[in-house]
Amino acid sequence: MSKRDELDINQQQLADAWRSTLPNWILAGDRAAVLPDESDAKSLRVTIDTAGHQMYSFDFKVTYVDSREVRVTLIDVEKDNRTVDERTEIIQQLVQDYTRHIHECAQALKELTHA
Structure with a gap:
């Protein structure tokens, strides 16, 4: 039997790696x-806080399913510190874009997470 493909890295080290890598995958001006x-x-x-006048803030939970794959869950979207309707077209488009960027960041970090 083979060992399950599980994430084997200190959570703080992982957060630090994401903190330094994610800005390469999101739009210039956005903050993560x-x-x-x-x-x-x-x-x-x-x-992720969007750049420009929109002032949206997206909260995601990123869970490692195994050492390479992440599940991205949208927790909340705020504008000016108020929760907004996540079903609007612009919000949905941004959520899709950021979810894709998060997956791309996870792929970029797979050398670190996949022992």
Whole structure:
């Protein structure tokens, strides 16, 4: 039997790696914050603040399914510190874009996460 393909890296090291890598995958001017998820050792909390006048803030939970694959869950979208309707076309487009960027970042980090 082969060993399951599990994430084997310190959560803080992982958050640090994401913090330095994710800005390469999002739009210039957007800001990203990455923190360990205190309730789940296999997850990170990613907040992306959009550049420009829109002032949207997207909160995602990024969970490692295994050492290479992540599941991205949208937690909340805010504008000017108020929760907004996530079903609008512009929000949905941004969520899709950021979800794709998060997956691309996970791929870029696979050398680190896939032992």
